[in-house]
Amino acid sequence: MTEKILINARIIDPSQEMDEKGSVVVDKNGKIKAIGKDVKKNDISSSAEIIDLKNNILIPGIVDMKAFVGEPGYEYKENFRTLSHAALAGGVTSIVTMPNTKPLIDNVSMVDFIIRRGRDKASVNLFPSATLTREMEGKQMTEFGLLSTKGIVGFTDAVKAVQSTETMVKIMDYASDIGVLIMQHAEDYELSKNGCINEGEVSTRLGLQGISYIAEKIIIERDLSLLNEFSCRYHINQISSKESLEVIKRNKENGLNFTVGVSINNLSLNENDIGDFKTFLKVSPPLRLEDDRLALVQGIKSGLIDVIISDHTPEDEEGKRLPFAQAATGAIGIETLLPLALEMYHNESLPLKKIIETLTINPAKILKINKGTLKKGSDADMCIFDLDTPWIIKADLLKSKSKNTAVEERKVQGKVLMTFLNGELAFKS
Amino acid sequence: MAAKKNTIAIKDQPKHLLGIQNLSVQEAKNILEEAKTFIKLNRSISKKSDILRGKTQINLFFEPSTRTQSSFDLAGKRLGADVMTMNVANSALKKGETLMDTAMTLNAMHPDIIVIRHQDSGAPNLLSQKVNCTVINAGDGWREHPTQALLDALTIINRKGKIEGLKIAICGDILHSRVARSNIYLMNMLGAEVNVVAPKTLMPKSIERLGVKSFTDMKKGLDGCDIVMMLRLQNERMQGSFLPSKREYYEFYGLTPEKLKFANKDALIMHPGPMNRGVEIDTKLADDINVSLVKEQVELGVAVRMACLKMYCKK
Numbered sequence: 085m086t087e088k089i090l091i092n093a094r095i096i097d098p099s100q101e102m103d104e105k106g107s108v109v110v111d112k113n114g115k116i117k118a119i120g121k122d123v124k125k126n127d128i129s130s131s132a133e134i135i136d137l138k139n140n141i142l143i144p145g146i147v148d149m150k151a152f153v154g155e156p157g158y159e160y161k162e163n164f165r166t167l168s169h170a171a172l173a174g175g176v177t178s179i180v181t182m183p184n185t186k187p188l189i190d191n192v193s194m195v196d197f198i199i200r201r202g203r204d205k206a207s208v209n210l211f212p213s214a215t216l217t218r219e220m221e222g223k224q225m226t227e228f229g230l231l232s233t234k235g236i237v238g239f240t241d242a243v244k245a246v247q248s249t250e251t252m253v254k255i256m257d258y259a260s261d262i263g264v265l266i267m268q269h270a271e272d273y274e275l276s277k278n279g280c281i282n283e284g285e286v287s288t289r290l291g292l293q294g295i296s297y298i299a300e301k302i303i304i305e306r307d308l309s310l311l312n313e314f315s316c317r318y319h320i321n322q323i324s325s326k327e328s329l330e331v332i333k334r335n336k337e338n339g340l341n342f343t344v345g346v347s348i349n350n351l352s353l354n355e356n357d358i359g360d361f362k363t364f365l366k367v368s369p370p371l372r373l374e375d376d377r378l379a380l381v382q383g384i385k386s387g388l389i390d391v392i393i394s395d396h397t398p399e400d401e402e403g404k405r406l407p408f409a410q411a412a413t414g415a416i417g418i419e420t421l422l423p424l425a426l427e428m429y430h431n432e433s434l435p436l437k438k439i440i441e442t443l444t445i446n447p448a449k450i451l452k453i454n455k456g457t458l459k460k461g462s463d464a465d466m467c468i469f470d471l472d473t474p475w476i477i478k479a480d481l482l483k484s485k486s487k488n489t490a491v492e493e494r495k496v497q498g499k500v501l502m503t504f505l506n507g508e509l510a511f512k513s
Numbered sequence: 514m515a516a517k518k519n520t521i522a523i524k525d526q527p528k529h530l531l532g533i534q535n536l537s538v539q540e541a542k543n544i545l546e547e548a549k550t551f552i553k554l555n556r557s558i559s560k561k562s563d564i565l566r567g568k569t570q571i572n573l574f575f576e577p578s579t580r581t582q583s584s585f586d587l588a589g590k591r592l593g594a595d596v597m598t599m600n601v602a603n604s605a606l607k608k609g610e611t612l613m614d615t616a617m618t619l620n621a622m623h624p625d626i627i628v629i630r631h632q633d634s635g636a637p638n639l640l641s642q643k644v645n646c647t648v649i650n651a652g653d654g655w656r657e658h659p660t661q662a663l664l665d666a667l668t669i670i671n672r673k674g675k676i677e678g679l680k681i682a683i684c685g686d687i688l689h690s691r692v693a694r695s696n697i698y699l700m701n702m703l704g705a706e707v708n709v710v711a712p713k714t715l716m717p718k719s720i721e722r723l724g725v726k727s728f729t730d731m732k733k734g735l736d737g738c739d740i741v742m743m744l745r746l747q748n749e750r751m752q753g754s755f756l757p758s759k760r761e762y763y764e765f766y767g768l769t770p771e772k773l774k775f776a777n778k779d780a781l782i783m784h785p786g787p788m789n790r791g792v793e794i795d796t797k798l799a800d801d802i803n804v805s806l807v808k809e810q811v812e813l814g815v816a817v818r819m820a821c822l823k824m825y826c827k828k
Contacts, residue, residue, distance in 0.1 A: 285719035289534075291634035291656025291691060294718060361635035405613055407633030409654070 085112055087132040088507060093142040093468070095119060098441035099448075099457035108142060110464040114507030119458050137468055140501055143440050145177025145465030147447040147456045149267075149345055150321055151396035151418055152242075153179075154485070155201060157186025162398040164205035166485040167418070171208045172511035173483050174419035175467030175500040176394070178209040178448075178455045182242040183220075190215040190226050195234040207510060209465070211237040211453060216255065216266065222246045225255050228264045237451045240267035240321060243368060243413075245303050247273055252310060260316035265451065267319045268307055270328070271369065275299035280409050282372045286355040292408060295370050297325035304328055308335045311342060318342040319450055322393060324350045324369035326379035332388050343450045344388065346380050347395035348417055349490055352424045353377075357490075363404045363411035365490045367395070381433045384442055391447045392439075394421040398486030415490035419482050422469065424491065426498035429471075436471075464507035473499040529641045529648040530825050532657035533698040541663070541702055547820035548667050548813070555591070555816055564823050565594035568625040572598040573615070574651070575631045580786055580811060581651050581661070585628045588818035594626070594826075612636060613643055620644040625826050629653070634691075647825045655689050661785055662695035664817040666703060668810050669740055672781060677704030682735050682776065683725075684710040685744030685766065685793050688717045692785045693744055697723050710734030712766065714755045731766060735775035742783045743768050746793050759792055769795045773804070781806050 088110040096103045097119070106121035109128055118127040148171070154162035171179055181198070183189035189198055189212060202210040214236040218224045228239060239259075245268060246252045259266050276299040281287050283294025304320060308331065311318050322345050323329065332344055349367050354374045358365045365371060383389040397414025404411050417424075425443060428434040448456030455465065477494045479487040503511035533541070554560060570589040574582050582598065589596040599619075612631070619627060626647045629637045634654030641648040652658040669676055681700050687693045687709050700707050707725040709716070720727050728734030735741060746762065756762050773780065782798065782805045790796040799805055 283718050285722045288717040288719055288723065289656075289694075291654045291694060361638055402611075405639070406611060407631065407636040407639055407654075409633045409635075 085114065085507060087112055087117070087129050088135060089123075089128050089132050090135045090137050090142065090466075090468075092139055093137040094139060095142050095458070096437060096440050097144055097458045098437050099144065099445040100459055103437060105139070108458065108464070108466070110504075110507040114464050116458050116460055116462050116464050119460065140468050140470050142466055142468050143175075144444040144456050144458050145467050145503065145505065146175050146422060146443045147178040147451070147453075148176045148394050148396070148418055148421065149180045149391050149447045149451070150182060150347075150393040151179045152182045152184070152398065152414070154398060155185065156197070160485075161400055162485045164202055164210075165207075166483065167396075168207040169483040170396075170416070170419045172503045172505070173500060173513070175422050175469060175503050176208065176418055177465035177467070177503060177505050177510075178211060178453070179418070180211045180213055180237060180451065183213050183215045183240065184242040188215050188220055189213070190218050190220070192227065192230055192234055195231055195236060199235055208505065209455065211451060213238045213240050213242075213267065215239065216241045217246060217251065220244050222248055223251060225251070225258060228259060229262050232262070232264050237453060238265035238267045238319070241269060243269055245269050245271045245273070249306060252307065253314070256310050256314040256316050256318070260314045263317060265317040265319060267321050268303070269321050270300045270303040270307070270323065272299045272302045275302070278409070280366055280370070280413075281358060282355045282370045284355060284373065286358060290358070290361065290408070297327045297372065297376075300324060300369055301327050301331055304331050308340060308342065311340055315341065320344045322347045322350065322369060322395060323380070323389070324372050325376045329379055329383045329388060332383075336388060343390040345391040345393050346384070346389050347393055348421050348424050349395060349415060351377065351380055351392065352427060353490060361408045363406065363408055364415055364488050364492070366408060366411055366413050367397075367415055367490065368413045381428055384438060385434055390442065390450065392421070392425055392442045394418040396484075398484055399488045400486050404488055415488055416482065416484045416486055417490070419484060420477055420489065420491055420496070422467070422500060423475075423477075423496040423498045426471065427496065430497050464504055466504040467500060468502040469498055469500045471498050473497065475499055528825060529637070530659055530821055531637050531641060531648065531650050533659045533662050533695045533702070534657065536659075536702070538702050541666075541699060544663055544817070544820050544824060545667055545670065547824055548663070548817045551816035551819040552671075552813060555812070560591050561593065562591065563593040565589065565592040565625075565826055568594045568826055569623065570594045570596045570626045570628065570822065571619055571624045572596065572651075573601070573619070573627055573629045574599065575601045575629070575636075576652070578630055578652070580814070581630065584811070584814045585651060585818050588815050588822055589626075591815070592819055592822055594822070612639065616640050616643040620646070626822060647827060649821060649825060652691055655691050655694070657695045658691040659695050660814070660818055660821055661692050662699040663821070664810060664814040665696055665742065665783060665785075666699055667813045667817055668783065668806050671809065671813065672806065673739065676700060679739040680706045680708070680737050681740040681742065682708045682710055682738040683742045683744065684731065684734065684768065686715045686746050686750060687711045687720065687744070688715045689747065689750065690744050694723070696742065697725055701725075708734045708738065710766070712756065712762070715750070731772050732775045735772065738776040738780055740781055740783060741768065741773065741776055743794050745785065745787065746789055763792055767791070767793055767795065768798060770798055773798065780804070783807065783810060786811070
């Protein structure tokens with residue numbers, strides 16, 4: 085690989101408080117050699133390849149903390165190759181994959197398998213998570229220590245919450261000693277049983293069983309209360325309501341250390357978008373009121389929410405062409421994550437830096453991985469996008485194997501032009 | 514030339530009766546007007562007409578139903594249609610065939626009308642996207658039961674002369690009731706004032722947004738009402754965590770002659786059936802022909818369904 089210099093870029097890298105016009109030099113090993121407005125001639129070898137970015141924006145490659153890949157077991161929904169293509173087209177270079185595959189990623193041999201398979205088939209950085217409990221049954225914790233040494237970055241039951249308080253006490257107590265990351269899906273099953281959308285006017289009109297915000301809030305309240313006793317690395321995968329945010333605010337103000345994510349779905353849609361039983365908008369946690377959506381956006385602004393995730397959940401058409409209550413839950417989103425996030429910049433809800441931060445350095449810090457930054461010496465994973473290009477999202481043109489996007493026909497502004505992985509051009513639009 | 518006609522016929526989107534929500538006020542009034550003409554026919558000696566002769570009607574009932582199914586059955590037959598009732602308990606759906614597969618299979622038989630009852634809200638909407646014929650909703654989940662609301666409206670008009678200006682109370686398990694929802698929409702459209710009365714655990718969230726006042730107290734909810742509609746309280750609700758006991762429910766929400774006194778003097782009682790006597794309604798009250806419209810509701814149900822079949826069936 086030859087050395088590269090990317091010139092005429094607006095570089096936004098929140099990890100080094102950088103937002104300036106400048107250049108990036110990538111060395112022969114795919115690492116950042118120099119970056120910023122002060123890149124000197126002697127930083128570049130004479131044979132370097134020059135790429136003119138024409139004043140487009142250059143950011144660290146996006147780190148998505150929650151995406152579902154169909155391997156193993158659900159290859160018909162998504163495989164490593166298709167997920168990689170979708171990710172790179174969305175400027176995402178690092179993905180935390182969910183462990184709810186078939187079989188589950190809950191033991192050492194499965195981790196070996198997925199790491200090997202990912203290395204052979206994927207063209208992005210994969211950071212697998214393992215289940216929090218064996219068989220995702222919420223009863224017995226998995227081998228946190230052994231799994232971590234095999235490369236697991238976090239533990240989550242993905243779409244399930246540990247219901248038993250006793251089990252959660254043990255998990256947090258044990259985790260506090262060995263320093264592993266616990267990622268909770270906050271949902272009380274007794275309260276959310278049979279529910280498929282937010283409990284409110286829309287569920288009343290559509291005649292569907294609703295899920296109250298209390299189902300989420302009660303688990304967060306419980307876990308944060310436990311966190312006071314057992315201080316471990318604790319992360320809430322995604323929240324959906326302003327009530328949850330209030331609990332988070334109170335606890336963060338009291339000095340409790342934990343982190344919070346939110347799905348791009350809950351930031352860009354509300355329950356009214358479900359319309360006449362659009363099953364592609366059946367997601368978990370459910371879309372809630374516009375008031376909730378606005379509160380979540382403010383939550384990012386005030387720093388109560390640390391990361392935005394795609395919650396990429398591919399489902400085939402069969403699973404979605406069913407009556408709403410029976411339809412599969414989830415939507416794809418890794419490719420549309422950035423343009424949807426940029427909506428919050430274009431409508432003046434959030435500063436650009438804040439958005440980029442929640443997509444890059446914040447998740448990397450939570451995961452303790454050396455990504456999401458373009459500091460000298462880092463891997464040259466980069467996303468280059470045009471902030472203003474308008475385009476319309478069309479499911480057929482998305483690269484994911486499943487086409488269940490929740491934002492079909494949405495008009496967005498901002499398009500990924502190029503994605504670099506370890507200094508190599510991995511995607512170009 | 515013939516081929517061309519065919520393509521047009523397929524492209525022609527038939528209109529479906531999926532819910533009261535999708536109706537305009539005029540459309541609802543037209544159905545009620547049409548239904549009036551069938552009341553007479555149903556009371557005459559020769560009840561048969563040939564309006565739907567040569568048409569095929571399939572009743573697709575995924576949920577057990579006695580009166581709605583027989584009412585649609587009879588309505589179709591009286592209009593001269595060939596009526597087939599699919600007994601879903603014995604069908605491929607039990608073997609894992611999806612609703613969509615069944616829809617495609619039935620569609621290939623060229624029916625003119627499918628009448629569907631399904632336990633999932635929105636199932637008729639989904640079905641209507643896949644078939645070329647008219648879909649009539651005979652009740653889906655907790656969402657809508659449009660022909661029940663229409664027959665209730667016809668019954669009220671028959672006795673009170675109008676709906677506009679009346680005050681109507683709907684009482685009982687509003688949360689799980691498609692009948693309540695369809696009636697809320699229709700009675701509102703036709704100019705009535707609607708109260709809903711239920712214990713808090715059986716009241717849907719944000720119900721006021723549907724244009725009703727909600728009460729937990731029968732006395733307040735029935736005050737000044739001309740019509741009291743009682744809903745069936747399903748047995749499984751009594752065993753869950755919704756209510757403390759049958760006895761307590763009857764005490765506070767069961768319609769008794771004493772509680773009926775909270776309503777207007779000439780107030781009439783309705784019930785979509787089947788009734789739980791002694792749970793939501795006093796048994797004598799239910800049979801009192803001076804105040805109970807229950808039998809009339811069943812009778813006019815056939816007329817309303819005939820009107821719907823006639824008006825929605827592709828010509």
